[in-house]
Amino acid sequence: MTTAIDEGVEMARSLDESLSRILNVEILLESACDDLPLPAALAETIAGLGLQGIAVAEDSGGLGLELGDRVRLAAVLGRRLVPAAVRNEAFGVAPALALAAPADARAAELLARLLDGGSSVGLALASREGGDLLAQMPEGAEALVVLDLDRITVFETAEGFPSVPLAGLDPGQGLRRVKPDSAEPVVTVIGERAARVRREFELALICEAFGSAERTLELSAEYADEREQFGRPISSFQAVGHLLAEMKLGLETSRAGIGRFVDLDGESHAPETEIEQWRATLAHSVPAAARRACEGAIQVHGGIGFSWELGLHLHYRRILADQYMLGGESASAEVIGSAYLDRREAA
Amino acid sequence: MTLAELPVETLSFRPEDETLRTEIRSWMKEHDPGAPPEEFEARLRALLRWQQDLHGAGFIGLSWPEKYGGSGLDLRAEAVFSEELAATGMPELINRIGVYMCGPTIMDFGDEGQAERYLRPMLDASESWCQGFSEPEAGSDLAAIRARGRVDGDRIIINGQKVWTSRAHIARRCACLVRTEPGSERHHGLSLVIVDMEDPGVNVVALPQMLGERHFNEVFLDDVEARVEDVIGGLGNGWKAAMQMLSYERGLFVLERQIRLRRALDELADQMIENGRAGDRGVREKLGAISADLELLKAQGYRTLAGQAAGSLPAGSTSIDKLHLSRVEQELFAVAIELLGPETALTYNQWTHDLLEGRSVSIYGGSTEIQLNIISKQLLGLGAKR
Numbered sequence: 259m260t261t262a263i264d265e266g267v268e269m270a271r272s273l274d275e276s277l278s279r280i281l282n283v284e285i286l287l288e289s290a291c292d293d294l295p296l297p298a299a300l301a302e303t304i305a306g307l308g309l310q311g312i313a314v315a316e317d318s319g320g321l322g323l324e325l326g327d328r329v330r331l332a333a334v335l336g337r338r339l340v341p342a343a344v345r346n347e348a349f350g351v352a353p354a355l356a357l358a359a360p361a362d363a364r365a366a367e368l369l370a371r372l373l374d375g376g377s378s379v380g381l382a383l384a385s386r387e388g389g390d391l392l393a394q395m396p397e398g399a400e401a402l403v404v405l406d407l408d409r410i411t412v413f414e415t416a417e418g419f420p421s422v423p424l425a426g427l428d429p430g431q432g433l434r435r436v437k438p439d440s441a442e443p444v445v446t447v448i449g450e451r452a453a454r455v456r457r458e459f460e461l462a463l464i465c466e467a468f469g470s471a472e473r474t475l476e477l478s479a480e481y482a483d484e485r486e487q488f489g490r491p492i493s494s495f496q497a498v499g500h501l502l503a504e505m506k507l508g509l510e511t512s513r514a515g516i517g518r519f520v521d522l523d524g525e526s527h528a529p530e531t532e533i534e535q536w537r538a539t540l541a542h543s544v545p546a547a548a549r550r551a552c553e554g555a556i557q558v559h560g561g562i563g564f565s566w567e568l569g570l571h572l573h574y575r576r577i578l579a580d581q582y583m584l585g586g587e588s589a590s591a592e593v594i595g596s597a598y599l600d601r602r603e604a605a
Numbered sequence: 606m607t608l609a610e611l612p613v614e615t616l617s618f619r620p621e622d623e624t625l626r627t628e629i630r631s632w633m634k635e636h637d638p639g640a641p642p643e644e645f646e647a648r649l650r651a652l653l654r655w656q657q658d659l660h661g662a663g664f665i666g667l668s669w670p671e672k673y674g675g676s677g678l679d680l681r682a683e684a685v686f687s688e689e690l691a692a693t694g695m696p697e698l699i700n701r702i703g704v705y706m707c708g709p710t711i712m713d714f715g716d717e718g719q720a721e722r723y724l725r726p727m728l729d730a731s732e733s734w735c736q737g738f739s740e741p742e743a744g745s746d747l748a749a750i751r752a753r754g755r756v757d758g759d760r761i762i763i764n765g766q767k768v769w770t771s772r773a774h775i776a777r778r779c780a781c782l783v784r785t786e787p788g789s790e791r792h793h794g795l796s797l798v799i800v801d802m803e804d805p806g807v808n809v810v811a812l813p814q815m816l817g818e819r820h821f822n823e824v825f826l827d828d829v830e831a832r833v834e835d836v837i838g839g840l841g842n843g844w845k846a847a848m849q850m851l852s853y854e855r856g857l858f859v860l861e862r863q864i865r866l867r868r869a870l871d872e873l874a875d876q877m878i879e880n881g882r883a884g885d886r887g888v889r890e891k892l893g894a895i896s897a898d899l900e901l902l903k904a905q906g907y908r909t910l911a912g913q914a915a916g917s918l919p920a921g922s923t924s925i926d927k928l929h930l931s932r933v934e935q936e937l938f939a940v941a942i943e944l945l946g947p948e949t950a951l952t953y954n955q956w957t958h959d960l961l962e963g964r965s966v967s968i969y970g971g972s973t974e975i976q977l978n979i980i981s982k983q984l985l986g987l988g989a990k991r
Binding site: 274325329334468475483491493494499500502506512515516517518526535536539542543588591592593599602603 | 607608609610611612613614615617618871874875877878883886888889890891892893894896897898900901902903904905907908922925928929974976977978980981982984985986987988989990
């Protein structure tokens with residue numbers, strides 16, 4: 259057991275190191291400037307890391323990782339601001355295709371090439387209220403996977419797919435507005451297993467936001483110890499120390515929540531309703547804490563924190579995107595409150 | 606970077622823990638004493654009897670070694686007990702300071718003699734305990750302790766004053782932090798001494814809190830005689846022992862508190878349902894946000910207990926528990942009277958009582974500002990290079 263944990267941590271550390279070498283802030287800013295994907299050579303290097311198999315079982319050609327390992331890797335993607343397309347393919351597209359593959363040849367073929375880094379597939383989360391989709395479709399995407407609450411739908415996107423490009427806040431993701439009703443799906447999977455894929459993808463967004471925010475806290479704590487004003491490091495001022503401590507507080511209760519979720523879902527196999535309550539709790543609380551932490555990071559850095567060149571805004575954009583893909587702070591609270599009041603009423 | 610802590614360890618309950626839960630729950634159901642009497646002395650007697658009953662049923666000291674009268678189980682069992690106790694009409698142990706804080710600290714730092722003399726009577730509350738830490742000039746700055754303990758052969762003669770001492774008026778023993786090394790400063794030269802509260806030099810004076818309730822006291826110590834063999838962890842090691850004791854103040858306490866707050870939220874939700882307001886978006890959002898915060902408080906409590914069980918709790922980490930608890934407790938009662946409106950807010954009732962009482966959470970056991978200092982220094986390591 260201990261060995262397995264250590265191996266998982268080691269894998270995450272090594273990925274974190276590799277990504278820190280590949281993705282420096284200059285490169286990320288260059289792409290962000292024109293809302294473009296990463297240069298092809300870099301994208302290929304990242305594809306070569308084999309991230310696409312993170313959330314796929316071994317018998318479907320994936321890495322067959324434990325939930326705890328997947329959570330950790332999602333946080334690493336957030337730390338290093340790995341393009342959203344990579345996260346989507348690893349945590350949303352690949353597991354969705356793996357679920358559809360046994361009954362559908364096209365899904366199987368797309369999955370096989372995706373796992374080899376040879377295909378590109380977009381992703382959209384259907385909102386609880388329905389309506390148009392905001393899809394993330396990288397250039398050259400040949401299909402789109404839509405994750406609904408308990409339904410997975412795959413569309414071909416090569417020719418004449420009804421979509422309109424939009425500028426994304428989180429850059430380089432190929433954001434498009436899609437009218438799903440006007441296209442014919444290739445394959446649809448409905449039921450609990452489809453719901454699980456969506457839930458896992460949402461967990462990846464949650465952990466990505468956490469990892470991204472934790473990175474901004476690290477940068478802020480280092481900066482506060484180095485930056486001097488009034489003849490001493492700004493960390494020696496209680497106002498600054500307390501701001502950093504507030505950031506830490508939100509992230510540590512988030513960490514505890516993620517730990518509990520992994521235990522309930524991965525180890526203790528708690529009832530689905532309890533797991534769903536926990537997922538809803540995390541979807542509300544973690545991105546909110548991550549956002550506050552990142553806002554604190556910008557504040558602690560002062561003017562340079564607000565600059566383009568430092569790149570804290572890349573974390574901020576990513577965290578905001580994660581938060582609103584999960585519904586936003588109020589709506590996610592309402593989801594929890596509604597379920598809670600309904601349970602009380604039923605009792 | 607703390608990737609090794611993701612996902613962080615948590616308290617994971619096993620089938621045997623759930624069996625224990627069922628056993629405790631059914632016992633509690635049959636023996637639930639209901640709410641304690643309003644009248645102070647009657648209340649004390651009821652709480653004392655309740656702990657004796659719980660002890661008789663074998664539920665006190667579940668994680669203590671059998672040789673000290675415990676059950677030899679682990680902190681999971683203790684957590685299960687705390688959770689089930691919190692669901693009864695009397696959710697607190699009258700001697701929780703003894704059982705959860707002083708007892709474990711004696712087991713960690715004390716010797717066999719102290720364990721023999723003091724542990725068992727904690728369990729049935731025949732000897733209740735208090736903590737003599739804060740002083741008039743040593744509040745947030747605990748290391749400014751002035752109470753003196755003059756070592757004279759095998760005796761220690763103590764003079765000084767303690768304040769905010771919870772339950773001193775019912776305690777038989779006090780774990781008292783005093784300066785035993787003349788001329789020492791700050792964290793050095795302190796000792797954690799067990800004081801007999803029946804010593805004629807001990808004078809306990811009530812210090813009613815803002816609701817007029819007697820939770821804490823001033824304790825005057827005039828030539829109080831204690832014994833060197835009753836120093837926990839040895840002379841001069843008081844700071845370390847005291848810090849350990851404070852770390853035990855979180856964990857189970859947070860878990861209990863979280864359940865009591867959950868019960869309050871349930872009551873608020875039920876009132877919203879009764880008033881036909883359960884469908885209001887604003888109500889759903891507010892209750893949802895507090896519900897999420899309570900779940901995280903539980904998760905953080907489990908994490909702390911897992912860390913305590915493994916002996917791997919990082920210094921300062923329980924400040925997270927304390928801060929989050931104070932935020933959610935104050936928010937819950939503020940939201941409650943906001944939703945229940947003037948009718949509730951203008952009358953004296955459980956909600957307004959709890960709203961006022963909630964102001965203490967961000968002060969006792971280290972104020973919010975002190976917790977933030979601890980987090981910035983100990984968890985973030987700010988200024989370590991300075």
